[in-house]
Amino acid sequence: MERTPGGLRGTGETVARTDVLIVGAGPVGLTAALELRRRGVACRVIDRLQAPVPHAKAVGIQPRTFELWDRAGVIDDALAAAVPMRGQLAYVNGVERGRIDLELPPDVPYTFAALPQYETERILTEHLERHGTHVERGTELVTFVQDGGGVWSTVLTASGATRDIRSRYLVGCDGAHSAVRKGLGLTFEGGALAEEYMLADVETDWKLPPGYSVRSTHLGDDGIPDDLLVCIPLPGRSRYRMSMLVPPGLSTAAGPPGRVAHGAQEGPRPELADIQAVVNRLAPEPAVVSEMRWSSVFRISHRIVDRYGEGRVFVAGDAAHIHPPTGAQGMNTGIQDAANLAWKLALATAGLNAPTLLESYDAERRPVGEEVVGRTVRHATGGGVQAGSDDPAHVMLREAQLLVGYRDGPLTGALSGVSGAPDSGDRAPDCGGLVGPLATYPVRLFDLLRRGPDHTLVLYGPDIAALDRFGGAVAEVSRRTHGRVPVVAVLGSGGRLDGNTRVPVWNDSRAEFRRMYRTEGPTGFLVRPDGYLSLRLGPDTVTELSTYLSRVLRT
DSSP states (O other), rough: OOTTTOOOOOTTSSEEEEEEEOOSSSHHHHHHHHHTTTTTTEEEEEEESSSSSOOOSSOOOHHHHHHOOOOTHHHHHHHHEEEOOOEEEEEETTEEEEEEEEOOTOOOOOOOOEEOHHHHHHHHHHHHTTTTEEEEOOOEEEEEEETEEEEEEEETTTTSSSSEEEEEEEEEEEOOOOOOHHHHTTTTEEEEEEEEEEEEEEEOOOOOOOOEEEEEEETTSSOHHHHOOEEEEEESEEEEEEEEOGGGGOOOOOOTTTTTOOOSSSSSOOOOOHHHHHHHHSSOOOEEEEEEEEEEEEEEEEEESSOOOEEEEEEOOOTTEEEEOTTTHHHHHHHHHHHHHHHHHHHHHOBOOTTTTTHHHHHHHHHHHHHHEEEHHHHHHHTTTTTTTTOOOOOOOHHHHHHOOOTTSSTTOOOOOOTTTTTTSSBBBOOEEEOOOOOOOBBBBHHTTTTTTEEEEEEESHHHHHHHTTHHHHHHHHHHHHOOEEEEEOOTOOOOOOSSSOOOOETTTHHHHHHTTTOOEEEEEEOOOTEEEEEEEOOOOOOHHHHHHHHBOOO
C-alpha cells in the first residue's frame, strides 16, 4: 500500500503515473512541458481553466526568449506570428521628450517583438501536441504530498471526479495565486503598487510610426505624474494594448486579506468610452479608438518566494515572482525559469543527475528573479526603463535579457580571465559564417547547437592538428555521458577542411567565431542545454572538464 493525499491506495492500474506533473498551461508551464517532451520525458499538464484566456496579457518577447525557442524548434512559428518592436516614443504634457530605438549589436540573431500571450500559448501548445502531450483542461490541483520516491497529487477533473496522480516531480507554473506555492509553504513577500490600471486591446487611427510603443504622461503643478497612457503595438492593423490609470468609478477592492492583488480583477470592465477619454487627454495626436477586443482593471504587486522549490516540488514564473510589467520582463523570465529547470529534471528522471543538480535551479534562478523584481519596481515608480542609466547599449542588452548569467552559480567552472570574452556562466553568443566541407552556404553556430537537447562540446583550433589535441576531452565527455553529448569543431578561417576528421568540422570562414569568443590558440567550450557556457577550457584540461561533469552527472 502507498499513502496518497486521499488516504491509502494500492499500487494498481487505477493510479495515473508520470515523470513530471506540471500545474498551469500558460507560457511557462507549456515551455517546461515542451522542454521535457523533446528530451523524451513523460509529463502531464493540467490547468483549472476550461479554455485558454483569449486576452493579450503579456505581449513583449525578448531576444533571449527567441533564442530559447530557436533551440526548441519553435522559432519559425513564433517569428511568423509576432511583429517587430522598434522602439518607444515618450511624451510629457503633449510634447515629445524622447525617442528610444531598440537597437542591438549585429551579432544578436533576434530583436524585440510583440506577440499576444494567447498566440504564444497557441504556438507552444501545438508544438507540445506534436510530442503527444495534450493539456488537461478544467483540471485543478487540490492537494499534494511528497515522499522520497515522488509526489502524490490529488486533482479535480472537469467532470467533477477526483483523481490521484503519482509523479516523480511536480512543477507549479500556476501563477500569482499558485496552489503549488501555497501547498509547499513558501513565503511570498513583497508589496503592491497603489495605482490601478485599465487595460484594453483596441485599434486606433493615429499616424504614429508602426512598431513603436507610446508612453505619454501628464505632470501636475507639483511635477508629479498624475495621468498616464502606455500603448504597445500588437499584430494587426493599427492595433495596440493600451494601459492607463483607472478612473474612480471603475476602481476595485483589493480582495480579501492575504490574497495577492495582481493581474486582472473581477468587477466592472472598462468601456470603449473610458479608453477614448484617456486617449483624448494624452494621445500625442487626435485619435479614435475602436474594435475593442478585451478590457480589464489590473492591479500590480511585487513579490518573490523565499526558495524556488523543496524536495521534488518546484515553482516557476508568476508562481515564484511577480512584479510590474515595465520592460516586458515577467513572462520572459518565467520562460527562462522553465528552460533552466527542464534540462535538469530530464537528467534526474533518467537517473543521470548529480545529487545536487536540482538544487542549482534555486541557486541560479532566484537571484535573477530578485534582480528583475527590484529593477521593474524601480522603473515603474521612477520614470520607465531608461531611468537611472547613462548607457543605452547596456540597457538594451539588459532588457533583452542577454546579460542574464550564472558566473556565481554552483555549476560554473573556473573563469578563464580572458578579457572581454564570454566565460563560464555567460550566455553563449551566436556567430555566422561557418562553412562545412560539402555545403558551400554558411550556417550559424546556433544552427549547430540546436541539433541536440543536451550539452554540446564546441572545439576551436587554427588547424586540424590543433583540434586533434582535444582527443582526451572528447573521450572524457563521451565516456561520462555515454556518447550523449555531440561535438562540434570550428576550424580557423585559414584552415583547410579535408572531411576526414572524427567529429564534424566547420570552417570559421569570416573569423566571426574567433572574434566573438576571443580565441587565439586551441580552445574548447562546453555549452549547456539552455545555451550558457559551462566551461572555457584548453586542450590539456581534461581534469577540469571531469570535475565539472561531476557537478552535473551522477558518477
